[in-house]
Amino acid sequence: MAVIVRVLVVLFIFYSSTVAFSGGLSDVFKQFDEIEKNVNQIKHSLKGEPENGQQNAVQSQANEVREFSGEVVVPDSNRTWYFKMDKFSAAACSRIYYSVNDGNPHFLVEYAGQPDVGAAMPIKGLKKGDRIVFLVKTSYYGWHGPVYSTDRRFFIAEKYNDRKYYFKFEDAARADARYNDGAFYFFEEGQMPVNHFIRILSYDVYKQGNKYLFRGKIKLNVAGNVDSQILIKDNHWHTTDVIKLNFYNNGRDIHSFSFSIPKTDFPKPAYTSILKVSYNGEKDLRVRMVKPCVDKLPEQINPFGTIKKDPFVFVGRIYYLRKNTTKLPNFSKLRPRGIIYTPTLNVTPRSFDSGFPGITSRYEWFAIRYTSELFLKEPKLLRFALLSDDGSKLIIDNKVVINNDGIHPPRKKYGSVYLESGLHKIEVQYFQGPRYQVALVLYVIENGKERVLDISRFAPVVSVNNGFGIRRGVLFEEYSDRLKPEGIKVLMKIKKLIGEKYKSINIYGRDDELSKDRIKSIVNMLVGFGIDPSRIRKYYGLGDSSFSIKIVVN
Structure with missing residues (x-):
């Protein structure tokens, strides 16, 4: 022996x-x-x-414990499933995703170097029969992958039971059959410990011009002091900076942070950032590369509107409010801070903390006054519904149709108005009180069904093919070639949108004498606004019956 x-x-x-x-x-x-x-x-x-x-x-x-295919099938259960990183040890940056039923991948974590690992992350919404597969992408002189947990060259998948699994993997850059670059658990609630007090909801680093943008959200279930910091490590895994983010949570549930650091502060080839939080003995951690595998800041789509100009949709002017405001303000006494544009008011109940990119970072104690125009070919009874959190009003032709004002959770109210044919002013006023929940949806009720109102359906002018389609009855009275006052205003708005940068302006009308006289009136008005007459082209024989005139800008 x-x-x-x-x-x-x-x-x-x-x-x-x-x-x-x-x-x-x-x-x-x-x-x-x-x-x-x-x-x-x-x-x-x-x-x-x-x-x-x-x-x-x-x-x-x-x-x-036995090996299995690498695809998890969720058994019958109402409990939450969790992803828990066990270890990571590789120089290259890797990102881990999961996919449900061959759907789009959902990002989970990013790791590089040899950091500690974070707490278990809930993956909510899974139901019996869902098929879960994990993916890994790796940045090593360009992105490699994804590789899937069903690929035995890169993954060894082990099954403890129907509710707990373990995955060891190689990064996607190369497979050496050692499966030692990382490992994680996937398990149902009750199989392993999870955090109850504190959890990192998100942590991201983006390139933004000549800076790096750091931002994140931390969820805390009780009030108290939270230890929070970001460690910056260089390519030799030396700590080059410690950014303290300690805060006191007063019960508002989610704490957000956002700040930028100049790129010149990161002269070495590679840097890794590690967000660490702790409370009452619980800890969580997230890793994000700062350099080199970092994404550009994605275009942020604001649910309330964008800064792309379009005067023929809802034009929203943003205002600041004093803290503890409880109702809609007198907008005539406030100064607008910026303008946004949107064809629909379709902000369903959600958390909101992104502010208004390009205008302001404010996400509470603000108001928006949306204005636009409705054009009706014939008299009509219109029925509306207005959902909001907090207060809102629907006003048409200076008359309140729906009053849903005050501080309140998502609440819907109804109202109707009878309108004659022609142009009508429509206005929606909205204010948001304390963070974070918002909602603003304007519905039109037709044939007993609620649909989100798309103002383009009722707008006097519609953007089409690098130009504008003008509906019948907007510019001229019936059987007349004389422009109406509101028609002149429409042409003035079009002139402002055209600006000075154009090669030619093509005007399309119908092939009859009245239409030709109307085009002459339009040309004369545009020339009066400063348009070069030598660049105006007239075309006859417009076949689209929904418009009387089309103006196309080249």
């Missing part, structure tokens, strides 16, 4: 010296543990008895 043990130890010393140069000490220790297990098994088998039942326990565990 002693001879066998000595032989195995000699073999271990010889083998470990080889591995130490090729794979590092961590692999040596792993091999030592494996050989030690084999020695103990040989000892106990020669004795004919297990040591304190350990052999039976090992055999039992071997029966419980």
Whole structure:
């Protein structure tokens, strides 16, 4: 027996010296543990008895943990499932995603270097029969992958039971069959510990011009002091900066932060940022590369509107409000801080903390006054519904149709108005009180069904093919070539949109004498606004019956 043990130890010393140069000490220790297990098994088998039942326990565990395909099928359960990183050790940056039923991948975490790992992350909304697959992408002189958890070249997937799984993987840059670049658990609630007090909801780093933008959200379920910081490590894994983000949570549930650092503060080839938070013994962590594998700041689509000009949709003017405002303000006494544009008011109930990109970062204590125009070919009874959180009003032709004012959770109110044919002013006033929940949806009710109102359906002018389609009855009275006052205003808005940068302006009308006279009136008005007459082209034979005139700008 002693001879066998000595032989195995000699073999271990010889083998470990080889591995130490090729794979590092961590692999040596792993091999030592494996050989030690084999020695103990040989000892106990020669004795004919297990040591304190350990052999039976090992055999039992071997029966419980087994490899499987790498695709998890969710069993029947109402409990939440969790993703929990176990370890990561690779120089290249890798991102891990999950996909449900072959759908689009959802980002989970990013890792680089040899950091600690974060708390379990809930993956909500999974139901019986859902098929879950994990993906890895790696940045190494360009992006590689994704590779899937069903690919045995990159993953070893192990199953404890129907509600707990373990995945070991290679990064997507190369596969050396060692499966030692990272590992994670996927399990149902109750199978492993999870955080109850604090959790990082998101942490991102983006390139934004000549700066890096850092932003994140931290969820805390109780009030108290939270230790929070970001460690910056260089390509040698030395800490170059510590950014303290400690805060006191007063019960508002979600804490957000956002700040920028100049790119010149990161002169070395690579940097990694690590967000760490802790409260009452619980900890969480997220990793994001600062350089080199960092994305550009994505275009932020604001639910309330964009800054792209279009005067023929809802034009929203943004105002600041005093803290503790409880109702809509007198807008005539306030100064607008910016303007946004949107064809629909369709802000369904949601959390909002992004502010208004290009205008202001404010996400509470603000108001918006939306204005636009409705054009009706014939008299009509219109029925509306207005959902908001907090206060709102619908006003048409200076008369309140729906009053949904005040501080309140999402609440819907109804109203109707009878309108004659022609142009009508429509206005929606809205204010948001304390963070974070918002809502503003304007519906039109037709044939008993509520639909989000698209003002383009009722607008006097519609943007089409680099130009404008003007509806019948907007510019002229019936059987007349004389422009109406509101028609002149429409042409004035079009002139402002055209500006000075154009090669030609093409005006399309119908092939009859009245239409030709009307085009002459339009040309004269545009020339009066400053348009170069030599660049105006007239075309006849417009076939689209929904418009009387089209103006196309080249």
